[in-house]
Amino acid sequence: MEGASVVEFSWEVRSPLEHALVSGAHGAQGDAGVSLREIRNFDLVQVMARRGKAAELAKDAKAHFGVAAPNSPTVVQASDATLIWSGPDQFFVLSKGGKHTTQTLAPALSGPASLSDQSHARVLISISGNKARTMLAKLSSIDLHPTAFPVGAAAATSMDHTSVTLWRGAERADGQAVFNVLVFATFAESLWHAMLDSAAEYGVAIAHSEELAQRL
Known part of the structure; x- marks a missing residue:
């Protein structure tokens, strides 16, 4: 339409606190x-055991991270990630730099668990x-x-x-x-x-x- 303005969209990721946070x-x-x-700008993946697969997830998670994932309300520190209990048979993987995303975790954990990107x-x-x-x-x-x-x-x-x-x-x-x-x-x-x-x-x-x- 003649004279109509075109709205510009930006797909740049912005913090929800961008306007509220004043340093x-x-x-x-x-x-x-x-x-x-x-x-x-962190990576956050929620890992939830599939029904009846909690023990298998615990085994695979320990093999992948080198530490046992939390099975109670605690936090466990791996070499390049923080594992945070988020409920029964589930935990968050908090990391930086794309080391632990749904794509990189899938080969090790997608069998016994569902992975959800929460970044x-x-x-x-x-x-x-x-x-x-x-x-x-x-x-x-x-x-x-x-x-x-x-x-x-x-x-x-x-x-x-x-x-x-x-x-x-x-x-x-x-x-x-x-x-x-x-x-x-x-x-x-x-x-x-x-x-x-x-x-x-x-x-x-x-x-x-x-x-x-x-x-x-």
Whole structure:
């Protein structure tokens, strides 16, 4: 039609938090008690055992990753991937650089398991700082005390009425606890604002990163 405009489409992958995440300081001034960091451009595959194939999946996963996949609410660190419990007979494979995708995992695991690419369906947020646990207590009913939720513990739970996968990662160099959250992309912005509101009184350092920590 004469005079009609043509809409340009872009297929570039963008973070669901692209507009909501503003790097820098937020909330109370001074030293930030909470650090919120979105991790971008990762590979995430959900591995779910087929009916009656859990034992076979466990055997094949150990052969492939060199470690036993988690069969309880924990996280297991392989040489180039983090295996995160996500429910009975299922786990996530979190990695970087295309080493563990549905295509690369299929030859080893597609017999006993269904593989689902979740790389663009989830947002990964890392939370740390001396007030991180206090802030999270406002949003979740999980007991995050170190004796109840040590390094490597995981949970499929909810935060601010939003389903998440939560786990405690390796501590920072300064000894502060680190908590990691996977949330569905469609709910990420809402949860992000809830985190900012909950952490504002402690001061928040906001950032995003393209790098996965060596031990999440």
